[in-house]
Structures are given as C-alpha cells and as structure tokens.
Amino acid sequence: MTTCTVEYYGPSGNKQNIEALCVVPLNNINEKAYLLLWFWLHLVSLFAASHLFVLLLLVTFSFFRAFVLKYACPDASPEVHLENDRGLDH
Numbered sequence: 001m002t003t004c005t006v007e008y009y010g011p012s013g014n015k016q017n018i019e020a021l022c023v024v025p026l027n028n029i030n031e032k033a034y035l036l037l038w039f040w041l042h043l044v045s046l047f048a049a050s051h052l053f054v055l056l057l058l059v060t061f062s063f064f065r066a067f068v069l070k071y072a073c074p075d076a077s078p079e080v081h082l083e084n085d086r087g088l089d090h
Helices: 025-060 062-072 078-089
Strands: 002-009 015-022
Touching: 025 062
Parallel strands: none
Antiparallel strands: 002 015
C-alpha cells in the first residue's frame, strides 16, 4: 500500500486531486511471501523448542531415558537398558 494522487472531475467539471491509498501489485506479492515466512518461522521455532524440552527431559530424568531406550530398541533385554542408564551415572 502506498499513497498516490488521483485526478478526477468534480461536480463543477473542474479537475480535483485527492490523496488515496493505492495497492501496488508487487507489494501484495511480497506481503504474502513474508506472511508465509512468518508462519514457517514460528512452526520451526515450535519444533525446536519441543525438541529442546525432550532433550532436557532425557538429561534430567533417568526413567525417561530408560523409557526412550526401551521404545527405540524394543528387542533388547531390560538389563541392557539398565546397564546403559547406570553407565551414564558414573
């Protein structure tokens, strides 16, 4: 959007100038592109924050680590998960 001068003929037949808001097509396209980028930035930020939260849970709680190991390697025995968990405490 930008301001532009519009000439028109008034009721008396004389030219009159008014200041109006004009839509520039290129600005319209840029507006849509930046809106898309804005949503994309927020979506990526949300995923990054949730990933950081999960990493903090993994570092903080040993039972969460054991649960994730059990979920990631369901065929491994429970002793392997406990050994891996105890190995991090030393």
